[in-house]
Amino acid sequence: MMNGICAMGKVDVLGTEYTIEVKKYDEDESFDKNSFCGYCDEEMKKIVLCDMTTYPGFDGESEEKARISERQTLRHEMVHAFFNESGLSYSSNAYSRGWAKNEEMVDWIAIQGPKIFKAWQEVGAV
Numbered sequence: 001m002m003n004g005i006c007a008m009g010k011v012d013v014l015g016t017e018y019t020i021e022v023k024k025y026d027e028d029e030s031f032d033k034n035s036f037c038g039y040c041d042e043e044m045k046k047i048v049l050c051d052m053t054t055y056p057g058f059d060g061e062s063e064e065k066a067r068i069s070e071r072q073t074l075r076h077e078m079v080h081a082f083f084n085e086s087g088l089s090y091s092s093n094a095y096s097r098g099w100a101k102n103e104e105m106v107d108w109i110a111i112q113g114p115k116i117f118k119a120w121q122e123v124g125a126v
C-alpha cells in the first residue's frame, strides 16, 4: 500500500496493545451494516479500517485520497481507543449519548491532533 497503514499493525494505547487491521469492504460486514469506514472494538482491543479503494462510493477517487482518508479514520479510531483506555467510555453517558462518544469531538481531535502535535513540537512542549 502506497503511504498506507500497515495491514496488520499494533499500537500501544496507554499500556494496552490494540491491533490495527485493514480489511477490504467485503471482508467485514460491519462496514456495510453500520456504514462505517472504520471502527474501534473496545472489547477486542482492535481497530479495523476499511481499505478505502474497496469502499462503495469511493471508486473513482485516487489511491492517495483513499490513503489520506484511512489515516484520518485511524486517528479518529485511536482517539476512541485512548478514551476507552482512560475509562472514558460508557460510564460517560449523559443525555442522549455520552460526551466521550460524541463523534464531533472525536473528529475534532482526529483532525486537529497532527496540527496540535506539530505546534507542541515547534515549541518544545513534547
Ligand SMILES: [Zn+2]
Pocket: 076, 080, 103, 106
Ligand atoms: Zn467515532
